[in-house]
Amino acid sequence: MKALRLSVGMLTCIPVPAVMDVTPRVARGALLCAPLAVAPLGAAVGLACWAGGRADLPPLAVAFVAIGLLALGSRALHLDGLSDVADGLTASYDRARSLEVMKGGTAGPAGAAALVVVLGAQAAALATYGASARDAVVAGACVAASRGALWIVCAAVVPPARADGLGATFARRVPVAVTVTGWMALAALAALVDPVRGLLAVTVAAAAVLLLTWRCVRRFGGVTGDVYGAAIEVALAVLLVGLAGAG
Known part of the structure; x- marks a missing residue:
């Protein structure tokens, strides 16, 4: 329960008692x-997609609202990480300089472009996940x-x-x-959603995160909390795209 409480407090805005003694275990x-x-955040995204579909609202507008809910529910920490990593990777080939840029907290051109993409x-x-309750569940699962x-x-x-x-705490x-x-x-x-596209989506998502991790280790000498957030956002994008319209 302590581990779950720490995970909820770290990955969501849901208020939970703080975990003061974070042991390796x-x-x-x-x-x-x-x-x-993050199951409650997934449920919120799925519910937004389903409700938007039932109300016959513009799918893309509903999708942006759902993305906004997800950002709010995670305190936008992962988006901040994505922006910082993009800026760090393009700022300099000097490790110390790149880490300094990432720690600055402001979004540069590369960070802004990464967020947009x-x-x-x-x-x-x-926007394609509002056609049915099943699609909404898949969106939340992603x-x-x-x-x-x-x-x-x-x-x-x-x-x-x-x-x-x-990074040092969880590495x-x-x-x-x-x-x-x-x-x-x-x-x-x-694979239960779609035997072919499901396996492909997960495989590509894992490969994308592995590539990002490898690149960050090469450039920064390791990973940071920002890399964690960037990896989550990249994985989510790949899974949503890969499973859109599946099954």
């Missing part, structure tokens, strides 16, 4: 609970599954970029075997 449990922790892809895909990106960026073989901060906490098993489980669930 609690941190690992919080990461593994990530999809469950990723959020645009999410919204355009989400939100939850995207948090499995943390199992990759926090895998035991991925080092932290800094000795302090969120190297997930055994590689657990990461592989977790994503295989996500693939199996996606």
Whole structure:
């Protein structure tokens, strides 16, 4: 329960009692609970899509509202991470300079472009999920599954970029075997939606997060909390696009 409480407090705006003693075991449990922790946010996104479809509202407008609800429910932390990582990767080839830019908190041109592209892809895909209750459930499931990106960026073989901060707290906490098993489980669930597109969507999402993680380790020397957020947003975009209209 402590791990779940930490996961909910870290990934959502839902008020829960603070966890003051984050041991390695609690941190690992919080990461593994990530999809469950954001289930209420996934339900909100699915409900918005379903309600918009029933009310015959413009699908793209409904999708943007749903994306806004998701950003509000996660305190927009993942979007901030996406923007910071894009700025850090394009700011300089100097590791220290890139990390300094990421820590600054302001969005530069690359960060703004990344937000437009990723959020645009999410919204355009989400606009197709209001046709039925089943589609709405799949949309919510994509939100939850995207948090499995943390199992990759926090895998035991991925080092932290800094000795302090969120990255250091959760880095190297997930055994590689657990990461592989977790994503295989996500693939199996996606296959229930569509055997071909479901497996492809999960595979591409995992590959995209792996590529982002590899690039950040090469450039920054490891991962940070910003990389965690960026990985989640990228995974969500790929899953929503890949499963749009599936089944």
